[in-house]
Amino acid sequence: MTRLGDVQRNETRRETRSTLLTALLWLVTAVIVVAMLLRMLPNNLDGKRYVPLVVALMPWLGLLSAVIAVFALTIRRIGKRRALAALSAVCVVIQVAWHWGYIVPAANPVAQSMATVRVMTFNTKQGVADAQQIVETIREEHIEVLAMQEVSSDLLNRLNDGGIADYLPYSVTPQLTWHDNGGVNVLYSAHPLQETTENLIPIESSSIPAATVALNGRNVRFGSVHPFSPRPRNQGLWNKSLDSIAQLRHYDNNESYVLMGDFNATWDHASFRYLLGDRFTDAGQSAGEGLHMTFPAVFPIAEIDHIIYDKGVRATDLATKRIQGSDHLALLATLTIA
Structure with missing residues (x-):
């Protein structure tokens, strides 16, 4: 009975950790999505309150989305992990599109005299x-x-x-x-x-x-x-x-x-x-x-x-x-x- 009780308690702890990890990753992803929406605000609204400070961290949020996607694909205990991985991957793709010029130089015609x-x-x-x-x-x-x-x-x-x-x-x-x-x-x-x-x-x-x-x-x-x-x-x-x-x-x-x-x-x-x-x-x-x-x-x-x-x-x-x-x-x- 003692051994069975230990197994049950360990399983309960694993389920609790899994639930907390799932909640944390989804919460972080929700914050990233909101921050990306703030990035889309027009010129006359992007200076409100703490919006500029949040948006300034955008590249780091893209990196964080990539990390979450990897976690969701590799850790089986995460609930709804396929949905989480898919949403994080979409965030990464959007971020890469936004920052493409940092990866590939813009085309620039070469002049004869420079x-x-x-x-x-x-x-x-x-x-x-x-x-x-x-x-x-x-x-x-x-x-x-x-x-x-x-x-x-x-x-x-x-x-x-x-x-x-x-x-x-x-x-x-x-x-x-x-x-x-x-x-x-x-x-x-x-x-x-x-x-x-x-x-x-x-x-x-x-x-x-x-x-x-x-x-x-x-x-x-x-x-x-x-x-x-x-x-x-x-x-x-x-x-x-x-x-x-x-x-x-x-x-x-x-x-x-x-x-x-x-x-x-x-x-x-x-x-x-x-x-x-x-x-x-x-x-x-x-x-x-x-x-x-x-x-x-x-x-x-x-x-x-x-x-x-x-x-x-x-x-x-x-x-x-x-x-x-x-x-x-x-x-x-x-x-x-x-």
């Missing part, structure tokens, strides 16, 4: 990043155009002392204003700058310094951007600042634009995709070189720093780099200008 330029964008965390390491990175990576965000006057002094002018002698630095987002945005270049401006467009966020560089007989206008983050207290400003940058879709087509910075948004945010429209391309989403998570620096889980560009430009050799003192990774790329 120029390349090495670029980098970096949020310096209110200017506390290591200035000497920034200069070393510029030298080692042969950076020709650098966009930085949250720059303080102290960091500018440290960069000058570190010899940044030996590599990037031209720059645009706006005046600090009340609406700057942790510091000013700056733009450095190894090439002479034309038509410089401290603020490219009217924006309710940090000013966008911009300048034109002549490359391969073509004028390319670079800008350093940093819209507000989508914290609950300023999500309205998040939408407004991204929508302001979206105005550039209608600007002069005779110049190619390259905007670099901490956009505080991922490819999965409708507001970011609206900003791109049918004119701009996100380097990360089109290069076919995988995800390049940039925030937070210690364990990056979101790709919120971007290099976006106009037609006739394409990006390769994307990479991230840790620079001490910042909570962001720097994002680097080689741009080809046709």
Whole structure:
């Protein structure tokens, strides 16, 4: 009787564990489905409450769906496991379709005459990043155009002392204003700058310094951007600042634009995709070189720093780099200008 009782108790425990595991996996899958539905919200609704924070984790949710599908196919004790596996597989397929450009590079016709330029964008965390390491990175990576965000006057002094002018002698630095987002945005270049401006467009966020560089007989206008983050207290400003940058879709087509910075948004945010429209391309989403998570620096889980560009430009050799003192990774790329 004792042995029979032990068997019954063990069976009861297994059934309980099976029931709990089934409930947990279905609950997680339900959360993933809801998050994917939030990702489909239009531009004017995707900034509500905690929606931007949830949507920013979308690639990880796709990976989680793949794990759940494997569990459902291999563990027989899971209830309704075929239905769970099928639903998780559908979630994975949708996620792959959404992020296809991270897997396969977008088609881009090759021109006979092209120029390349090495670029980098970096949020310096209110200017506390290591200035000497920034200069070393510029030298080692042969950076020709650098966009930085949250720059303080102290960091500018440290960069000058570190010899940044030996590599990037031209720059645009706006005046600090009340609406700057942790510091000013700056733009450095190894090439002479034309038509410089401290603020490219009217924006309710940090000013966008911009300048034109002549490359391969073509004028390319670079800008350093940093819209507000989508914290609950300023999500309205998040939408407004991204929508302001979206105005550039209608600007002069005779110049190619390259905007670099901490956009505080991922490819999965409708507001970011609206900003791109049918004119701009996100380097990360089109290069076919995988995800390049940039925030937070210690364990990056979101790709919120971007290099976006106009037609006739394409990006390769994307990479991230840790620079001490910042909570962001720097994002680097080689741009080809046709």
